[in-house]
Amino acid sequence: MLRDSKAGAAQVQRPTAPVPTQAIRFTTPVVETPGIFILTGWLWRFLRMLVLLPLQFPVSVGAVAASVAAYALTGWLGLAVLWSVVDVGLLVWWRRWPHAFKAHVARRALATWRRFWIYRRHWQPVLVVSGLAESYLERQYLPQIRGVTCSAWADRVRVKLVAGTSPAEFENRVSELAHGFGAPSCRVEVRGPRDLVLEFPRRDTLADPIDALPVSDDPDLSALPVGRCEDGEPWRLRLHGTHVLTVGVTGAGKGSVLWSAIRAMLPALKAGTAEVWAIDPKRMELSFGRSLFARYADAAEDAVELLESAVAAMQQRAERYAGRRRVHVPSTRDPFVVVVLDEVAFLTAYHPDRDIRRRAENAIATLTSQGRSVGFCVLAALQDPRKEVINLRNLFPDKIALRLDEASQVDMVLGEGARDRGANAHLINPDLPGIAFVKLDGSPAPVRVRAAFVTDPHIDAMAGSYGRSPSDPRSDCTADER
The missing domain is CATH 3.30.980.40 (Threonyl-tRNA Synthetase; Chain A, domain 2)
Known part of the structure; x- marks a missing residue:
């Protein structure tokens, strides 16, 4: 008996292998919907459609109702006469x-x-x-x-x-x-x-190049026509009272934007109520229309001196305006000055002389932060919008994004979220120069535009008709002080 009890105790204490348990399965209970509820839902949808259909499509519903009434009253002949009269009326409407x-x-x-x-x-x-x-x-x-x-x-x-x-x-x-x-x-x-x-x-309305726009006799410096928007409306660029930064890779069409803006200002340049001070480090883009500019510089030292001269003229004008006026009105005494700066990164990032870079950056920062109210505007163009290339882009209220290299650069130029709202400047076709995305006044949504193409013969004709002769006292094509 004792041996049997010990054996039984040993059997009780012996560990047992774990038994795998089956996974618990949860099932969603299925509740059958009574047929009366299904029929009621279908009937409700049908009645709602009958009520809303005339409100959503009044012309179509009216045409069907008139056709049914004509057929019920006069048969096929009346229906044919009715639609013949309607067709003739539509034809006359279309032609007239x-x-x-x-x-x-x-x-x-x-x-x-x-x-x-x-x-x-x-x-x-x-x-x-x-x-x-x-x-x-x-x-x-x-x-x-x-x-x-x-x-x-x-x-x-x-x-x-x-x-x-x-x-x-x-x-x-x-x-x-x-x-x-x-x-x-x-x-x-x-x-x-x-x-x-x-x-x-439905189609690309900007696929064809836009010829140089006609010159207006009385240009509005706050709404200069420089191209066309995707919806067919004119693209008007505001210069007076703002600064504009144009960004795009090589061949994207920055020259089209610059020359279209200059072309739109020609009568004001001729009258002396506006001036263009041009800086062209490449010596290729702006030098062709050199006689149109009140000031011109291409060498780095001359360019910096021109910028510093603009700062001095701006501060002198601001001192005269202090306590007397708050809004600039273009005149021959106080013309609207547009500093057109091509390849701005050459002066702010790429030039080997650190002093040149520092002076250029200080001058551009002063102009863009203080020049708007006294009639000074900076119209700058560059290829790379990164901070290490130009850290002043936030001082330009208006920005134009031409074709860019990277998707991240879109938000750098137009602001965060611009690419999510459809401004795919990095996807612009290289065969379509001048196409860009901009933000117009009063709308946060980017608008697709294309600048007009100003050719060399156009620039030659502009210089011949509106350019200043060497004997003109206002003409100064060097970086010397006026």
């Missing part, structure tokens, strides 16, 4: 008032077609694949299309966001949206809470 016909008939019809065939048909797959669809309790929620309008060049899709999402999610997916709907690009415009507009261009 083509612009009104396009705005009220053709583009509305195009918007309706593209809303259903392009956007509504591909809306769910594009948004799901691009990660813009939201899920909650095993249900999928999509932003809703509130409307589609068509302009001469682009579609504007108004979207209502899902509650809890932000426009930044669309701004980070502009490339996916553009490719998903077969558009060259996509831009996002925020209209209000949960309300934004997606702009999809």
Whole structure:
């Protein structure tokens, strides 16, 4: 008995191998929805569609209703007469008032077609694949299309966001949206809470070069026409009261921006109410129109002296204005002075003489921080916008981003978030010089523009018609003091 009890105790104390346990499986309970609720939901959607359809598409619904009424009252003959009269009226409208016909008939019809065939048909797959669809309790929620309008060049899709999402999610997916709907690009415009507009261009309106624009007899120095925007409107560059920094790689079209601005100011240069002081380290871009400039310099020492002369003239004018006026009005006594500085990085970063770099940077900083109110503007151009090349770019209120090397440079030039809103300056086609992205007054969204191409014969004609002769006392093509 004792032996049996010890053996039993040994058996009890012997460790046992662990037994693997099966994974716990959780299943979602399936609740069958009564058929009456499903039918009620379908009926509600149908009734809502009948009520909203005349409000969303009044012309289409009215045309169908008139056709049905004509057929019910007069048969096929009456219906044919009705549509014949309508066709003749549309033909007369198209031939007599083509612009009104396009705005009220053709583009509305195009918007309706593209809303259903392009956007509504591909809306769910594009948004799901691009990660813009939201899920909650095993249900999928999509932003809703509130409307589609068509302009001469682009579609504007108004979207209502899902509650809890932000426009930044669309701004980070502009490339996916553009490719998903077969558009060259996509831009996002925020209209209000949960309300934004997606702009999809149908074609590139800036693909063809723009000839040099005609010279206005009375130029507005705060709105100089220098090219064309993507929507067909003139691109007007503000110089009076600001400073402009133009950034782009070699061959991007910086010269087109500079010469278009100079061309637009020609009557003011001739009248003496505006002056251009030019600095051209390359001796190639601005030297061709040298007689147009009140001051000109190409050597580094001369360029720095010109900048310091501009600072001295600015401070002298500011001393005269102190306590007397706050706004500069261009005149022959106090002309509007534009310091055109090509390849600014040569003076601020690349020149081997440290003293030259320091003096140039101090002069540019003083001009850009104090010159706007007294009628001095700096119009500068460079290739590399990094801080180690130029750390003064924040002193330029207006910036132009031509073709750039890297995606990160877009936000350096136009501000953080510009690339997310569609300013893909790093993707500009090298065969399209002069195309750029800018921010216009009153709009945070970048606008795609193209500068007019001012050729050498144009510059030669400008110098012949508006240039100063050597005997002109205002003419000074050296860096000497006037």
